Amino acid sequence: MSRVTTTPNAVSRHAAGTLAWAQASVTFQVALVLVTAALVLWALFFSNYPLVHDTFHELRHSLYFVPCH
Amino acid sequence: MRRMLTACAVLILLGMATARSQAQAEPAARVVIETAPAAGAIVPDETLVTTRLRVLDAAGIPIPGARVALHVDTPPRAKVITTDFPFVEDTTLLELETVLPEGELSFQAVYPIRGTYTFRTRVVLPDGQTLEASPVLSLRENPDEVRNILVLLGLLFAFGLFSGFVIRLTGRPGAAAAAAIVALVLTGGTGWAHGPSGEGAPSQNEPVTVVREADGVRVTATASPDSAAVGRLTTVTVRATTAAGRPVAGNVSLDAIHLEDNVPIYSFDLPLEANGTARVALQLFDGTEHELRFALRTDDGRAVNLEVPLPVEGFAPPLSVKLRSLALLMVPVVVGLAVGFRAGRPFAARRRLSAVSVG
Numbered sequence: 001m002s003r004v005t006t007t008p009n010a011v012s013r014h015a016a017g018t019l020a021w022a023q024a025s026v027t028f029q030v031a032l033v034l035v036t037a038a039l040v041l042w043a044l045f046f047s048n049y050p051l052v053h054d055t056f057h058e059l060r061h062s063l064y065f066v067p068c069h
Numbered sequence: 070m071r072r073m074l075t076a077c078a079v080l081i082l083l084g085m086a087t088a089r090s091q092a093q094a095e096p097a098a099r100v101v102i103e104t105a106p107a108a109g110a111i112v113p114d115e116t117l118v119t120t121r122l123r124v125l126d127a128a129g130i131p132i133p134g135a136r137v138a139l140h141v142d143t144p145p146r147a148k149v150i151t152t153d154f155p156f157v158e159d160t161t162l163l164e165l166e167t168v169l170p171e172g173e174l175s176f177q178a179v180y181p182i183r184g185t186y187t188f189r190t191r192v193v194l195p196d197g198q199t200l201e202a203s204p205v206l207s208l209r210e211n212p213d214e215v216r217n218i219l220v221l222l223g224l225l226f227a228f229g230l231f232s233g234f235v236i237r238l239t240g241r242p243g244a245a246a247a248a249a250i251v252a253l254v255l256t257g258g259t260g261w262a263h264g265p266s267g268e269g270a271p272s273q274n275e276p277v278t279v280v281r282e283a284d285g286v287r288v289t290a291t292a293s294p295d296s297a298a299v300g301r302l303t304t305v306t307v308r309a310t311t312a313a314g315r316p317v318a319g320n321v322s323l324d325a326i327h328l329e330d331n332v333p334i335y336s337f338d339l340p341l342e343a344n345g346t347a348r349v350a351l352q353l354f355d356g357t358e359h360e361l362r363f364a365l366r367t368d369d370g371r372a373v374n375l376e377v378p379l380p381v382e383g384f385a386p387p388l389s390v391k392l393r394s395l396a397l398l399m400v401p402v403v404v405g406l407a408v409g410f411r412a413g414r415p416f417a418a419r420r421r422l423s424a425v426s427v428g
Contacts, residue, residue: 030236030406034402034406037228037402042391046391046394062214062217063214064215065218065394066153067152067155069156069383069384069385
């Protein structure tokens with residue numbers, strides 16, 4: 001009884017690797033955008049750092065649900 | 070002022086009397102609270118509102134000599150969407166107890182946040198009857214704040230949309246990484262701002278007292294505690310006596326001034342009690358410098374003015390409130406990201422196709 005095995009050739013290996021990288025890259029980039037947005041919003045509206053807090057004090061008070069103090 | 074009130078006032082609610090001393094089919098008296106401008110025209114944290122409380126008999130005539138205890142509660146704390154003064158929510162804005170020689174009390178106040186304020190009143194009529202009523206005042210948010218938050222949410226959605234589109238199409242995270250680093254640097258500080266400045270910001274609870282003597286009248290003004298704080302009442306007491314220590318009769322006007330903007334946020338005109346004192350407890354809701362200005366006028370025409378500086382301690386909002394608000398701000402980013410990612414699919418496919426054909 002003979003047994004036949006197939007191994008992926010170089011092209012399909014490369015395609016699979018590219019797909020995996022792309023998926024990981026998209027996940028990473030989406031996460032990066034969300035984290036960046038959250039950090040920037042936090043810095044602008046919720047930071048206790050005096051310079052930032054005082055600079056954006058009036059802005060916070062002019063937004064419906066952004067707490068100031 | 071009376072004409073303005075008559076023209077502009079809105080009847081918020083008639084607090085029907087509950088005469089405890091005797092059972093009656095018809096209420097003997099009622100408490101009426103009116104504001105000028107009307108509730109719909111009041112902008113929270115901006116409008117200095119004239120509030121008039123009247124004790125009327127069944128015929129609608131003010132009852133002179135009634136004694137009123139007024140306790141104004143701020144709107145209850147919202148479960149999800151906070152106001153810009155979370156520490157003011159569900160607290161007491163002011164308390165006072167005074168005699169109404171003409172059956173009415175008028176004061177001015179800036180109401181700091183949107184929502185429903187409850188005016189818990191307890192009135193003792195000259196004949197000894199006790200009335201209790203809890204009229205309410207409902208304020209809408211400043212329309213500018215509503216517009217501004219919609220614009221911000223729209224911008225955040227646009228940011229998410231653009232990001233999703235770009236990720237689908239190209240996928241270059243460099244700019245986002247740079248922004249993240251900047252944001253990290255900005256959030257590195259742990260200090261607190263917009264409170265009393267400097268290391269010497271008072272935090273003790275001992276009252277501050279200022280005394281002034283003029284025209285034979287000695288006026289003592291006390292604010293307790295010394296360091297007022299957002300969310301907490303500061304009790305202000307004025308006592309006027311002669312040089313020999315005998316109480317004098319008269320009126321005192323009290324203005325609480327927000328020094329940053331140099332505008333009054335409270336203004337009272339109270340009669341002195343028989344012992345020469347007047348007292349009011351009020352909440353100074355902005356964590357910055359304030360000044361209490363007193364103007365005493367005796368019944369025989371003498372006048373004494375004095376000022377009491379009063380820093381107000383502000384607090385950073387609770388972390389849970391910050392996180393809730395941040396989550397709300399992130400919603401349009403997430404939605405925009407999903408929409409942009411989906412919208413970029415055909416363009417990405419076309420781009421791959423053209424790259425293959427070029428190769």
